[in-house]
Amino acid sequence: MKIRDLPEDELVVGSFACAGCGGILAVRLALKILGPETVIVTTPSCLLGVTTFYPQLAFKVPCVNVTFPSTAAAVSGVVAGLKRRGKEHITVLGIAGDGGTVDIGLQALSGAIERGDNFIFLCYDNEAYMNTGVQRSGSTPLGAHTTTTPVGEMLKGEDRPKKDMLRIVAAHDIPYAATASIGYPQDYLRKIQKAKETKGPAYIQVLSPCPPGWGYPSDLTVHLARLAVQTGAWTLAEYEQGKLTVKKIDHPKPLREYLSLQARFAHLI
Amino acid sequence: MLQIRWHGRGGQGVVTAARIFGRAAAIYGGKYAQSFPYFGTERRGAPVTAFTRLSEQPIRDRSQVYEPDCVVVLDETLLESVDVLQGLRPGGILVLNGSRTNHQGLKFKLPENTAFYQIEVTSLAQEILGVPIVNTAMVSVLAAVTSWVPWEAIKKAIQDILPSHLVEKNLRLAEEAFHRALALRQVASSQGGEGEPNSKSKGNLHLPADNLQPNLPTPHLVARTGSWRIQRPVIDPWKCNDCLICWLFCPEGSIRRGESCTSIDLTYCKGCGICARECPRQAIHMVDEALISQGEGERLAGIS
Amino acid sequence: MREYLNGNEAVAHAVRLARAEVVAAYPITPQSTIVEEIAAQIARGEMEAEYIRVESEHAALAACFGAAVSGSRVFTATSSQGLAYMFEMLHYVSGARIPMVMAVANRGLAAPWTIWADHQDSVSCRDTGWIQLYVETAQEALDTCLQAYKIAEDPRVLTPVMLCLDGYVLSHTEEILDIPSQEDVDRFLPPYRPQVLVDTRRPVVFGVGAGPDIYPSFKKAQQEAMERAKEVIKRVDEEFYAFFGRRYGGLVEEYRCHDAEVVLVTLGAITGTAREVVDSLRREGAKVGVLRLRALRPFPVEDLRESVKSARVVAVLDRNCSFGYEGVVCTEVKAALFGLKQPPSVIGFVAGLGGQDIRKENIEGIFRSCFNSDV
Ligand SMILES: Cc1ncc(C[n+]2csc(CCOP(=O)(O)OP(=O)(O)O)c2C)c(N)n1
Ligand code: SF4
Ligand code: SF4
Ligand code: SF4
Ligand SMILES: [Mg+2]
Numbered sequence A: 001m002k003i004r005d006l007p008e009d010e011l012v013v014g015s016f017a018c019a020g021c022g023g024i025l026a027v028r029l030a031l032k033i034l035g036p037e038t039v040i041v042t043t044p045s046c047l048l049g050v051t052t053f054y055p056q057l058a059f060k061v062p063c064v065n066v067t068f069p070s071t072a073a074a075v076s077g078v079v080a081g082l083k084r085r086g087k088e089h090i091t092v093l094g095i096a097g098d099g100g101t102v103d104i105g106l107q108a109l110s111g112a113i114e115r116g117d118n119f120i121f122l123c124y125d126n127e128a129y130m131n132t133g134v135q136r137s138g139s140t141p142l143g144a145h146t147t148t149t150p151v152g153e154m155l156k157g158e159d160r161p162k163k164d165m166l167r168i169v170a171a172h173d174i175p176y177a178a179t180a181s182i183g184y185p186q187d188y189l190r191k192i193q194k195a196k197e198t199k200g201p202a203y204i205q206v207l208s209p210c211p212p213g214w215g216y217p218s219d220l221t222v223h224l225a226r227l228a229v230q231t232g233a234w235t236l237a238e239y240e241q242g243k244l245t246v247k248k249i250d251h252p253k254p255l256r257e258y259l260s261l262q263a264r265f266a267h268l269i
Numbered sequence B: 001m002l003q004i005r006w007h008g009r010g011g012q013g014v015v016t017a018a019r020i021f022g023r024a025a026a027i028y029g030g031k032y033a034q035s036f037p038y039f040g041t042e043r044r045g046a047p048v049t050a051f052t053r054l055s056e057q058p059i060r061d062r063s064q065v066y067e068p069d070c071v072v073v074l075d076e077t078l079l080e081s082v083d084v085l086q087g088l089r090p091g092g093i094l095v096l097n098g099s100r101t102n103h104q105g106l107k108f109k110l111p112e113n114t115a116f117y118q119i120e121v122t123s124l125a126q127e128i129l130g131v132p133i134v135n136t137a138m139v140s141v142l143a144a145v146t147s148w149v150p151w152e153a154i155k156k157a158i159q160d161i162l163p164s165h166l167v168e169k170n171l172r173l174a175e176e177a178f179h180r181a182l183a184l185r186q187v188a189s190s191q192g193g194e195g196e197p198n199s200k201s202k203g204n205l206h207l208p209a210d211n212l213q214p215n216l217p218t219p220h221l222v223a224r225t226g227s228w229r230i231q232r233p234v235i236d237p238w239k240c241n242d243c244l245i246c247w248l249f250c251p252e253g254s255i256r257r258g259e260s261c262t263s264i265d266l267t268y269c270k271g272c273g274i275c276a277r278e279c280p281r282q283a284i285h286m287v288d289e290a291l292i293s294q295g296e297g298e299r300l301a302g303i304s
Numbered sequence C: 001m002r003e004y005l006n007g008n009e010a011v012a013h014a015v016r017l018a019r020a021e022v023v024a025a026y027p028i029t030p031q032s033t034i035v036e037e038i039a040a041q042i043a044r045g046e047m048e049a050e051y052i053r054v055e056s057e058h059a060a061l062a063a064c065f066g067a068a069v070s071g072s073r074v075f076t077a078t079s080s081q082g083l084a085y086m087f088e089m090l091h092y093v094s095g096a097r098i099p100m101v102m103a104v105a106n107r108g109l110a111a112p113w114t115i116w117a118d119h120q121d122s123v124s125c126r127d128t129g130w131i132q133l134y135v136e137t138a139q140e141a142l143d144t145c146l147q148a149y150k151i152a153e154d155p156r157v158l159t160p161v162m163l164c165l166d167g168y169v170l171s172h173t174e175e176i177l178d179i180p181s182q183e184d185v186d187r188f189l190p191p192y193r194p195q196v197l198v199d200t201r202r203p204v205v206f207g208v209g210a211g212p213d214i215y216p217s218f219k220k221a222q223q224e225a226m227e228r229a230k231e232v233i234k235r236v237d238e239e240f241y242a243f244f245g246r247r248y249g250g251l252v253e254e255y256r257c258h259d260a261e262v263v264l265v266t267l268g269a270i271t272g273t274a275r276e277v278v279d280s281l282r283r284e285g286a287k288v289g290v291l292r293l294r295a296l297r298p299f300p301v302e303d304l305r306e307s308v309k310s311a312r313v314v315a316v317l318d319r320n321c322s323f324g325y326e327g328v329v330c331t332e333v334k335a336a337l338f339g340l341k342q343p344p345s346v347i348g349f350v351a352g353l354g355g356q357d358i359r360k361e362n363i364e365g366i367f368r369s370c371f372n373s374d375v
Helices: A022-034 A046-051 A068-084 A098-103 A106-115 A165-170 A185-197 A218-230 A255-259 A263-268 B014-028 B076-080 B122-129 B135-146 B151-161 B164-182 B245-249 B274-278 C007-017 C032-043 C057-069 C080-085 C087-095 C138-153 C182-188 C215-244 C270-283 C301-307 C328-337 C360-372
Strands: A038-042 A063-065 A091-097 A120-125 A176-181 A202-207 A237-240 A243-246 B002-009 B032-038 B047-055 B070-073 B093-097 B115-119 B231-235 B284-288 C002-006 C022-025 C050-053 C074-078 C101-106 C131-134 C161-166 C174-178 C204-206 C252-255 C262-266 C288-293 C295-297 C313-318 C345-350
Touching (some): A022 A046, A022 A091, A022 A202, A022 A218, A068 A098, A091 A098, A106 A120, A106 A165, A106 C057, A176 A218, A202 A218, A218 B274, B002 B135, B014 B032, B014 B135, B115 B164, B135 B164, B245 B274, C002 C007, C022 C032, C057 C074, C057 C080, C057 C087, C080 C087, C138 C174, C138 C182, C252 C270, C262 C360, C288 C301, C301 C328, C345 C360
Parallel strands (some): A038 A063, B070 B093, B093 B115
Antiparallel strands (some): B002 B047
């Protein structure tokens, strides 16, 4: 895939996201592949807060906002509604943050995958509840400082490992699931393309660094998303037809390189 | 009662400024005080407002401040998008952080008898803190030009509120800013730029009035986030080979591809700097907005 | 067509006749047989709809929301704990002005656990912005379900309707009723044609965020729609009468109220028993009547005032309790009568919680105590 072959049309414009927001970049890139025949279903998160605040709609595709636990349930409804109108060619794209996916949205997601509805679920993973001020989520990595896992005498940041959502999703025997990183756009866009072609549910969890939440200057967003993979802090994996493949990193860089650029890990360095 | 409105951008510590000033007055200044932010859903870089009220009596009013006695602006680039003077009382005080001597083209008109103080503390903050965060400096400047709160009280409040590892440097910054401000002469109100008051503008929302139908879903409308920028990317056409890496990675979709020439549309560009960092040929430079407006941008970017 | 069905089956038939296109529901007693019957109708090919087997009530309403904004007429049903679990979505659907119909087979709330009827579940949702209609018979459940779609989808209303039927007392009680023909229903209820829906050619957002400057306008619009719903509910009831020869009084249904000195205000199925008592007391010469509130929201202030004009005492029978005060309907009635020149006195009675049977003697006792009260 050549960059020049991607469509020039921008489908996300004028969001209120922070400068350098990885989440917005993840959504923008996904829409490059999915195109204008897409409906977004999303829930309270940074994404909702920065894109659909009256009278703003920063998407050039329809957007259905719903309550925090319900992304995937509303997705099922939209899929059924579009089917009734003979519009099955429209891609239904559920988007949630990591909290809206691995924590409060898990039950709905499990239900929708199990029902086998035709949709893509995109989890933009910034590894905490950013919208409410950087509280930990099930997706926060071990050791990370958040406002609810602070660093002090008694606690040194998050004390539990990150929830392995890909395996949870895979356990549903989902037709297609993958992890990706905005630092590897070719890989990410290929996976979005695969998800689009999949009949039935597809799940993609994309690492989307967050400058204020992780504590780094905004120009490092893509650099960190790449370093995370190069140091082994994040894996690029794919689950397809019952098989899990993990991209091997031949000469991993020292983890310190990744951690030392972020304030959330400052106490570990 | 004295009412202060603070203007800045998300991430600049505006809310903390309001709080430091209020705490100084209430705990160490023998006054009653109240401070509170106005939260929007915008993020870092977006305009943010906060308020401080001071009084000799207990303060019961909890509404927002509409007619401030004093407005403090932490970032002069705000003047282009926010009506910072809205409601400022005649005879009120405007304190502005910025180095622009030329306020031409700015959409504001000072009310009668405004005491207008201008000072540049961003470079001072950069020098002492290593980051351009000016909230403690501007709190000190306000204390110097108004004497509403004793200087000792301000220092104690800074110590109370900031995390301990930031206290020492911020006190140094505050001290320096305070003394520079004591020497500050009021800029005569006549030097304020002429122009239309832009009280009709709705922050940075582009808002055709006929779309305000409360019970209908909203059509595509966007916010012009370009006004958030404090640095702007400038492409050196001699170095650029149109590889489009910057286009791929720009979160705002602000890069234009063109047939043979990559360029940047600044309408929504927030100045995050990703393009500059990711460009394999180092063809993009980030330049301070404040300097751009003085026509020095291209020179600073090394382009002639 | 004459049939012998219980309230839940009657509702299921109404949903088929209304040509609901998407149904999403989660099982709970005593609602479950509504959606079981709908699933069976779909399986038999009698009804053409998508049935989404969701994993919770919260998801049921979210799925209905998604389907409705995509242009489908939708239906769901629940009871008690399920309704409580939906609470967040209730406000969401009404605030987004999504017209839909949900049947609530009324049941008490735990703890202690109960599966039996009272109105605590739906009355607790009084302020969620849904229109609430309470029915008295299985026939009325069927008819009101059809009316409810027409009310909800009226462009002046665009507000969801909760169709409340007492658990077991209506939901599981068979009686004779008439099922209208599909042709007649099609003429009464045109297809759902929302003005705005998910459309890639005209992108809009549903469930937008709103700042303090504009949020009140959305809420005011919602309140105004509720006010307009009063007229629409009455008109739709009359239209229904013109088509099918049955009507239910619009917002309130009076029974021998015109000269009554004591009027008993009721909600739902218990009204039938109260009618019996009124007849027997009338035979003794006591001037008594029953006023059934068909709508709890919008609250029929004007109709209520009119109906109790002759009354010295208004008794209110509540199958719910606002703990720390009194029955909710009693408070509402008092508020509605406040400011009248010579207002009747209002006496509240809380009874029939958690399926406790309310017998004729109990109602007779209420009337007698009202006559004896020297207010
Ligand atoms: C039921 C419910 N609980 C809590 C909230 C508050 N809330 C809104 S967004 C959010 C966090 C979102 O985190 P995540 O899904 O990771 O998205 P992010 O903001 O990090 O992008 C929370 C806790 C809510 N809206 N609804
Ligand atoms: S807080 Fe993080 S996720 Fe939220 S808008 Fe800012 S950068 Fe994006
Ligand atoms: S990344 Fe650099 S070289 Fe490539 S198009 Fe952008 S500015 Fe030009
Ligand atoms: S600075 Fe950021 S927003 Fe502006 S063009 Fe570069 S990448 Fe895009
Ligand atoms: Mg998150």
